[in-house]
Amino acid sequence: MYRIRFHGRGGQGLKRAGRILGTALFRAGLEVQDAPRYGAERRGAPIFAYVRASRSPIHERGVISCPDLLIIADPHLLAMPDSGVLAGATTRTVVLLHTGEPVSLWRERLDLPGPLLILPRLPGEEERFRGAVCAGGAAALLTELDEGLLARAISEELAHLSAELIMTSLGLARAAHAALAGERGIVRQEEPISAAGYKTPAWLTLACEEAAVSAPAIHAAATSELSQTGLWRGKRPVIDPGRCRGCWWLCATFCPERVIAVDANRRPRIDYGHCKGCLICLRQCPHHAISAVPEEEAAREEKA
Amino acid sequence: MTRTLLTGNGAAAWGARLARIDYLPAFPITPQTEIIETLDGWIEQQELVCRLVTLESEHSMLTAAGAAAVTGVRVFTATSSQGLLYATEMLYTVAGWRAPLVLVNVSRGLSSPITLEPDHNDVLAVRDCGFLQLHCATCQEVLDSVLIAFRLAEHPQVRLPVLVNLDGFALSFTREPVEIPDQSTADRFLPPFRAGSLRFRAGEPLSAGVAVLDGSTYSYFRYQAHLASLQGLAAYEKIAAEFAALCGRHYEPLECHRCEDAEIVFVMIGSFATKAREAVDRLREAGERVGLLRPRLLRPLPVAHLRRALAGKLGVAVIDQNLAPGRGGVLLTELAAALHGSPDAPPVLAGYVGGLGGREISSEEFFEMHREVRQAVTRGENPPPRLLFTGEELRAVRKLQQVARADRLGQGGEQR
Structure with a gap:
C-alpha cells in the first residue's frame, strides 16, 4: 500500500492535491482512500491531507503515521513543531519539498534519515496553485501514474472552476511532473506492520489527579501569544x-x-x-x- | 451503477437522494454540514425534488422532521454531537409519535472539553430514545444504510425513526470507492412511501402529541414502541436480504470477520472497527485464531446473534469509543448483559476505552490487546479495564497544563 501525506497551509489547495492524486490513482485501477485534516482554523493555518492506495481493499483508517511519501508545500511549516510535518519519517520515506532553494541547503538543514527531493518553484506559480503543483510533483514519483492520468484527475477535481483556472493548473502540474520525471518509481509501497514482533505500546495507567489539575481550564492570560x-x-x-x-x-x-x-x-x-x-x-x-x-x-x- | 470516490457525507447525501426524500429540515453543525450542502446543490439544480427548510435549532429541526413524517411524507435530516443532544427532547418525542423518518448522525465527541473529532458518546447518549440505530464502518455502508433505514422506518410493523451513524472525519471527510446504485435499482428496493394511516389533510385533523395522565395508558404506548423496536430485528434481516439480492452487498445485524474458528474476538462499532479488521488479518498471518465482531444494529440489540457468535470463544476484547463516567464503556455493559446466563459465554470479557475524541488506535495496540486477553485466558481472570493512552501522550498533556497555568507560576515557573 502507498501511504502519502501532503502538508501545506489553508488556502494553498492541499486538500485538492490529495484529491487529485487520489482520483488519479483510482483511475489507474487502485483502491483509494483520501482525506484532509484541519481543525477550526482558517487560511494560512497548517493543514494536511493523506492518500492511501493499494491493489487490494483498504481497511487501514485515520491519519498516516508512517508515510512512504511526504510532500511539503511550504518550507515555513518546518519552523512550526506543532504542525508535525516530519512526523513518522523514516529511512524509506521520500520527502518532496517545494521550494526555490537548492537541495544541498535543505539536506543540511533537515538531516533527514531518508531521500530528499526538491520540487522547484515554477514560473508564474501563485500560492493558490500550489496544490496542483504538488499533486503533479507527487504523481511523477509513482510508477502507476502518467501525465495523462494526472491531467484527467485535475480536470475532474477542478471541474467546478473556470476553464482558465483549470488550464493554468494543468500547465503548472505538467511542469511539476516534468521537473521530477527522472525520479519515477522512487516511492515504494510498504508492507503493513507485522503482528509477529511489533513494538509494544507504552501504555500507562492514569492516576486520579485533583480537579485543580485535571479540569480543562486555562488560567494563563494571552496564551495565543506563544503561538x-x-x-x-x-x-x-x-x-x-x-x-x-x-x-x-x-x-x-x-x-x-x-x-x-x-x-x-x-x-x-x-x-x-x-x-x-x-x-x-x-x-x-x-x-x-x-x-x-x-x-x-x-x-x-x-x-x- | 457508478463506482466513484465519495466522502461519508457525500454517501449519506446520495442515499437521501436515491430515497427521493420529500422534506429536509436542516441546521448546520460540523462535521455534518456537507450532507445538507450537497443535497441543497441538487435541489437547486432540480436534480432532487425536495423541500429544504432551515430551522433555528436542532430542537426545532427534529420537531419539523417528526411533524412532517406523521403527515405521510418521506423525511431525512442530519446532525452531530451537540446538535443531537440539543434535539434530544424531541428525539424521544417524535419516536413516541412513531414518526418514520431517517436521521443521520455524524459522530463527534461531546463537550467538555470541546472537540470536532469523532467518538460515540453523542449517539450513545440517545441510545434509549426509541430510534433504531444503524452503525456504519465504510462510506459504502453509509449510502446503503440510508436506503435500508427508510425501509425499516416505514415498515408497518416497526414505524419508528431510524438513526444512521457515521464517524466524523474518519468517514465524513474521507473519500473511498463507493458504488452508487442506479435510481431504478433504488426505486425497486425502496418504492414510494406508502404512508397508510399517516395522513394530515384539510378536514382530517391529526393530533400526534397527545397527553396521557395515567400510568396504565402510558405504559401501553411506551411498551408498544419497545415491542416495535424488537420487531425491527427480524424486519431488518429481511430488508437487508432483499438489499443483498438487488445490490450484492449483505449487511447482517452483526459483521463477523474471521470469527468462526476464532478463540479471541474484538468487539467494536463504527469505522474504527476497520482498523481492528486490519489487525485481525495481520494476527491471522502470525498464526493467531482471532476475529472481529461488529454490531451494525445497536437498537434493537441483536442479543441472540451476539450469544451465538461468541459461544465457546475463550476471550473478548470490547473496545469502547465512548466513556460512561463512573461506569466505563457502554458497549462492554451492553455485551455483558447480553451474554449473562449464556452457558457457553466467553470466560474473559476485557474492557478497553480507546479512540475518544478521534484518538487513533494503532495496529500495535490491537496486537497488544489480543496478547493481554490471551494472557487473561491462561490466568483465568479478567484484566482490569484500560484506557488506551501512552506515557508520551501524558507528557504532551503535561506540556499543555504548564502553558495553561503559566501566569500563576511566573516566567518558566516550576510546577506546583
Whole structure:
C-alpha cells in the first residue's frame, strides 16, 4: 500500500492535491482512500491531507503515521513543531519539498534519515496553485501514474472552476511532473506492520489527579501569544511610511487579530510574529499605503 | 451503477437522494454540514425534488422532521454531537409519535472539553430514545444504510425513526470507492412511501402529541414502541436480504470477520472497527485464531446473534469509543448483559476505552490487546479495564497544563 501525506497551509489547495492524486490513482485501477485534516482554523493555518492506495481493499483508517511519501508545500511549516510535518519519517520515506532553494541547503538543514527531493518553484506559480503543483510533483514519483492520468484527475477535481483556472493548473502540474520525471518509481509501497514482533505500546495507567489539575481550564492570560501565527502568512502587509497619513485608526481597528499598534506619533506598526496575512488592512487603507509582499521576497529583503 | 470516490457525507447525501426524500429540515453543525450542502446543490439544480427548510435549532429541526413524517411524507435530516443532544427532547418525542423518518448522525465527541473529532458518546447518549440505530464502518455502508433505514422506518410493523451513524472525519471527510446504485435499482428496493394511516389533510385533523395522565395508558404506548423496536430485528434481516439480492452487498445485524474458528474476538462499532479488521488479518498471518465482531444494529440489540457468535470463544476484547463516567464503556455493559446466563459465554470479557475524541488506535495496540486477553485466558481472570493512552501522550498533556497555568507560576515557573 502507498501511504502519502501532503502538508501545506489553508488556502494553498492541499486538500485538492490529495484529491487529485487520489482520483488519479483510482483511475489507474487502485483502491483509494483520501482525506484532509484541519481543525477550526482558517487560511494560512497548517493543514494536511493523506492518500492511501493499494491493489487490494483498504481497511487501514485515520491519519498516516508512517508515510512512504511526504510532500511539503511550504518550507515555513518546518519552523512550526506543532504542525508535525516530519512526523513518522523514516529511512524509506521520500520527502518532496517545494521550494526555490537548492537541495544541498535543505539536506543540511533537515538531516533527514531518508531521500530528499526538491520540487522547484515554477514560473508564474501563485500560492493558490500550489496544490496542483504538488499533486503533479507527487504523481511523477509513482510508477502507476502518467501525465495523462494526472491531467484527467485535475480536470475532474477542478471541474467546478473556470476553464482558465483549470488550464493554468494543468500547465503548472505538467511542469511539476516534468521537473521530477527522472525520479519515477522512487516511492515504494510498504508492507503493513507485522503482528509477529511489533513494538509494544507504552501504555500507562492514569492516576486520579485533583480537579485543580485535571479540569480543562486555562488560567494563563494571552496564551495565543506563544503561538507564532505569523508563520501562517503567505503575503505580508507592508506599510509605506511615505504614503501613510497617520489617520491612527483605520488599519488598526479593522485588524481582526489586533496586531497593528499605533504609536504616539500616529504611526502604525505591525507585529509580524502574529499577523496572519489576511490583508484586511490593505483593503481598508484609503491612501493605499499598504502593499502585499510575498513572504519569501520579504524574507530575502530582510536578509539583504 | 457508478463506482466513484465519495466522502461519508457525500454517501449519506446520495442515499437521501436515491430515497427521493420529500422534506429536509436542516441546521448546520460540523462535521455534518456537507450532507445538507450537497443535497441543497441538487435541489437547486432540480436534480432532487425536495423541500429544504432551515430551522433555528436542532430542537426545532427534529420537531419539523417528526411533524412532517406523521403527515405521510418521506423525511431525512442530519446532525452531530451537540446538535443531537440539543434535539434530544424531541428525539424521544417524535419516536413516541412513531414518526418514520431517517436521521443521520455524524459522530463527534461531546463537550467538555470541546472537540470536532469523532467518538460515540453523542449517539450513545440517545441510545434509549426509541430510534433504531444503524452503525456504519465504510462510506459504502453509509449510502446503503440510508436506503435500508427508510425501509425499516416505514415498515408497518416497526414505524419508528431510524438513526444512521457515521464517524466524523474518519468517514465524513474521507473519500473511498463507493458504488452508487442506479435510481431504478433504488426505486425497486425502496418504492414510494406508502404512508397508510399517516395522513394530515384539510378536514382530517391529526393530533400526534397527545397527553396521557395515567400510568396504565402510558405504559401501553411506551411498551408498544419497545415491542416495535424488537420487531425491527427480524424486519431488518429481511430488508437487508432483499438489499443483498438487488445490490450484492449483505449487511447482517452483526459483521463477523474471521470469527468462526476464532478463540479471541474484538468487539467494536463504527469505522474504527476497520482498523481492528486490519489487525485481525495481520494476527491471522502470525498464526493467531482471532476475529472481529461488529454490531451494525445497536437498537434493537441483536442479543441472540451476539450469544451465538461468541459461544465457546475463550476471550473478548470490547473496545469502547465512548466513556460512561463512573461506569466505563457502554458497549462492554451492553455485551455483558447480553451474554449473562449464556452457558457457553466467553470466560474473559476485557474492557478497553480507546479512540475518544478521534484518538487513533494503532495496529500495535490491537496486537497488544489480543496478547493481554490471551494472557487473561491462561490466568483465568479478567484484566482490569484500560484506557488506551501512552506515557508520551501524558507528557504532551503535561506540556499543555504548564502553558495553561503559566501566569500563576511566573516566567518558566516550576510546577506546583
